[in-house]
Amino acid sequence: xxxxxxxxxxxxxxxxxxxxxxxxxxxxxxxxxxxxxxxxxxxxxxxxxxxxxxxxxxxxxxxxxxxxxxxxxxxxxxxxxxxxxxxxxxxxxxxxxxxxxxxxxxxxxxxxxxxxxxxxxxxxxxxxxxxxxxxxxxxxxxxxxxxxxxxxxxxxxxxxxxxxxxxxxxxxxxxxxxxxxxx
Numbered sequence: 001x002x003x004x005x006x007x008x009x010x011x012x013x014x015x016x017x018x019x020x021x022x023x024x025x026x027x028x029x030x031x032x033x034x035x036x037x038x039x040x041x042x043x044x045x046x047x048x049x050x051x052x053x054x055x056x057x058x059x060x061x062x063x064x065x066x067x068x069x070x071x072x073x074x075x076x077x078x079x080x081x082x083x084x085x086x087x088x089x090x091x092x093x094x095x096x097x098x099x100x101x102x103x104x105x106x107x108x109x110x111x112x113x114x115x116x117x118x119x120x121x122x123x124x125x126x127x128x129x130x131x132x133x134x135x136x137x138x139x140x141x142x143x144x145x146x147x148x149x150x151x152x153x154x155x156x157x158x159x160x161x162x163x164x165x166x167x168x169x170x171x172x173x174x175x176x177x178x179x180x181x182x183x
Contacts (some may be wrong), residue, residue: 036088042081049074064172110144117141129179134162 049070059065117140125133136160143151166176 036085039081039084039088042077043085044075046077046081050078061172070141101134113140114144126177127179128177128183130176131162131176132181134165135159138162 053067053070053074056067056070057065058068058071117137121133121137135158138161139154142154142157169176
């Protein structure tokens with residue numbers, strides 16, 4: 001016994017595993033194409049933002065024009081999106097184990113937490129003020145980021161980021177919502 005008859009006798013046991021492996025490979029290929037298109041979109045969007053904001057007028061540091069902030073945002077977005085795009089281009093095939101269901105649930109929980117916190121932030125910003133509302137928001141956003149982290153570091157980074165942006169924009173003359181404590 002050999003040849004096709006031997007393979008056909010094993011196929012009922014192998015078929016579910018082969019189908020699962022094929023579906024996983026097909027899903028991974030679709031996701032790689034999706035990530036490639038998305039990163040290319042962000043590169044294009046950042047270039048578009050930089051170009052249009054420059055046409056609006058940048059102004060000067062002491063008196064920024066209407067295109068100043070969008071220009072800075074585009075400048076921040078461009079290197080991040082280029083890094084994502086280039087790393088996808090240079091990425092080698094690597095063996096990836098099956099994704100666990102608890103990781104999917106964890107990611108869904110994080111997406112829900114970020115969405116809910118941003119939604120709540122829009123309502124509490126005016127009443128609580130910039131600093132009081134922004135610190136908890138950043139704790140949630142930094143906490144939901146990937147990888148293991150120390151919560152003490154997340155809280156310190158959130159407080160520092162909030163104060164640095166507050167005083168940086170105050171230096172530029174931007175007014176934030178004062179809130180219940182007067183700051």
